[in-house]
Amino acid sequence: MTAQILDGKATAAVIKSELADRVTVLREQGVTPGLGTVLVGQDPGSVSYVRGKHRDCAEVGIASIREDLAEDATQADVEAAIDRLNADPACTGYIVQLPLPKGIDTNAVLERIDPDKDADGLHPTNLGRLVLRTAEPITSPLPCTPAGILELLRRHDVDLAGKDVVVLGRGTTVGRSIGLLLTRKDVNATVTLTHTGTRDVVAHLRAADVVVAAAGVPGFVRAEHLKPGAVVLDVGVSRVVDPETGKARLRGDVDAGVADVASWLSPNPGGVGPMTRAMLLANVVDSAERAQADASR
């Protein structure tokens, strides 16, 4: 078996073009959505992700606002940047790039974001809405990577109803929230969240219909761990040094051999990453449309 590709790059391009049309309508109504970013320090990965977010904004007509802070920024500096974005009418939604440097209290920062401007869907109010609404439509922002995974599967007609999904990793941006989305009544998957304290991860993998690999361990998921025909989403990203060239390169959680046993596989790069970016834009456009609808009531 050779897995079919869950093409995040192509799917994100389609979504971006749909969003560009919606932004045109908003602009005709006098509303320009604006994405703000808070970047603390110069971690090369974070710098590049934030740059990508602003490039995406330009592509679809969303305005950009940047708060770039030094590596030695204090908690008060970060919170002041948040307060500026909360108060700025040009900023309709914003994100704080994670991870934050050591010494910054991430939860306190996330909780200070105005929930109506939370473009990452990581404010406790928005995560709480996801907890409470099992069947009702969700009109608040969803965490971008979980929403991107769901959208990627939907747009490739991969049905999750009744499927056993195993998630590797309990991080803030993926593992802790994806189960809330996949167990909603309109998806109806069964989700097991595994982590570094799980006794036998491989036993869980062997039973899974769908694997969401977000552990950040390069090549962790191998063909022999999987049920033939499993659907595999490679989310984890690690920087590894290539012993031949001595150069650092990005590597996902999924070994290349998995393509021989999986029915569907998201490549990394080119799978979930571009969908994460597209869902961020979707959150910004959704919230600008909601604000516009409220204003014209």
Ligand SMILES: Nc1nc2c(c(=O)[nH]1)N[C@@H](CN(C=O)c1ccc(C(=O)N[C@@H](CCC(=O)O)C(=O)O)cc1)CN2
């Ligand atoms: N505030 C947030 N911080 C972080 C998030 C997040 O959703 N919100 N997720 C990740 C980083 N991230 C976005 O911020 C992100 C990671 C990867 C990609 C992506 O498109 N990757 C490409 C490959 C990139 C490359 O080659 O350098 C791909 O997968 O094709 C986009 C966004 C942690 N922090």
